[in-house]
Amino acid sequence: MTYALFHDEGHGFARPQNRFAFYAITEAFLAKNLGGRSEPIGEAFKNADFSVPSGQDDLPGLAEAPQK
Numbered sequence: 001m002t003y004a005l006f007h008d009e010g011h012g013f014a015r016p017q018n019r020f021a022f023y024a025i026t027e028a029f030l031a032k033n034l035g036g037r038s039e040p041i042g043e044a045f046k047n048a049d050f051s052v053p054s055g056q057d058d059l060p061g062l063a064e065a066p067q068k
Contacts, residue, residue: 002029002055002062006048021048028059041065 004025006018013019024044031038041061056063 002052002058004050004052006050008049015049017047018050021045021050025059025062028062032059 002025004022006013006022008015009018013022021044024039024041027038028041030036045065052062
């Protein structure tokens with residue numbers, strides 16, 4: 001299981017950078033578990049404020065992505 005923690009957010013995503021990072025993680029999760037394709041994570045995490053305390057190795061490209 002992948003757990004992503006967005007440090008400067010509450011119950012929603014106010015910052016577009018965090019929202020974009022969340023979408024990239026979600027897309028990779030769905031592609032892995034339901035089949036299909038996903039875009040490489042690439043620049044999706046630029047300027048996002050988050051960390052992944054567990055499950056980094058579960059999704060392709062997540063462990064290599066820069067996190068704060």
